[in-house]
Amino acid sequence: MAGDTADRIFTGTKGEKRLKGAEVVYPIVTGTVAFYLGKKATGTASHKWTVYVRGFNNEDISHVIKKVTFYLHPSFNNPARDMTESPFEVSEMGWGEFEINIKIYFHDDAFEDPIEILHHLRLYADNDSSAQQSTKKPVVTEAYDELVFNEPTEVFHARFTAHDPPPAKESQAAPFFLEFSPQQDLDKINALRRRIAQQKAGLLQQFEAPMS
Structure with missing residues (x-):
């Protein structure tokens, strides 16, 4: 088997060693959890919400992902939020729904460009802002996605196959994660x-x- 693997190794455009014909598919979930603040709500802060990128099985994904940048609405202070440690998440308070651009960076030895995913922040169930809201039951919106690495680098591929990721660090949104x-x-x-x-x-x- 070692000989077969060696025969498949080729040099990429930046001098990295890649595995010809290999493919790695890694499932992730992007999501938001939004709580209505009830009597504490104000005109500019009716909800507290968290946006995140997590592993499909809620495992630590830091062996794959180096950094996640969450681009919030320009009205927020410092709208580009860089998260370099797991859990990759940002919590804020606000009153409006908007598209969050999520940019995912991989470790340097992957020699892969970052990818971008759009996630819609939902504050209201069924998009009805006039409906009666609960302060205990949040609005949860999650999307399943897959990171696909074609002909990954030898080092990156080895980390996938040899690494058994531990459970993710505790997230405040974890109790509300959906099952996919x-x-x-x-x-x-x-x-x-x-x-x-x-x-x-x-x-x-x-x-x-x-x-x-």
């Missing part, structure tokens, strides 16, 4: 595709039927 089932999501997508295909076939039959 990628297979269920895939089943829903496939079912929708089948339904669309059936509808398309039905329409084609109608158009192709002879006029009486």
Whole structure:
């Protein structure tokens, strides 16, 4: 096996050693948890919220991710927040919903460019700001994503295969993390595709039927 691996190693554009034909897929979750402040709410701070990037199994992801920058709305002081340690999260208070740009940086030995993910901060369930809100039940919005590394560097690949990440450090949002089932999501997508295909076939039959 060692010989096979050695045969697959090639030199990248920056002199790094990469594994030809190899691929690493690493699942992550981006999310926000927003609490209504109730009687403590003001015109400029109706909610306290936390935005985060976490491991799919709530494991420590610092062996993969070096830094996460959260770009908040420009109205916040210091809107670009750099987080260089796990948990990768930012907590704030505010009154409005907006898109948070999340930029993820990888360790230097990965020789990979950072990626950007957009996450919508939701403060209100069902997007209804007039509905009665609870101060105990937060609005949780999470999205499953996958980091895909094609032909990763030899060092980076070795860390993936040899490292068993410990549980993540305690996050204040952890009690509200959702449980994901990628297979269920895939089943829903496939079912929708089948339904669309059936509808398309039905329409084609109608158009192709002879006029009486």
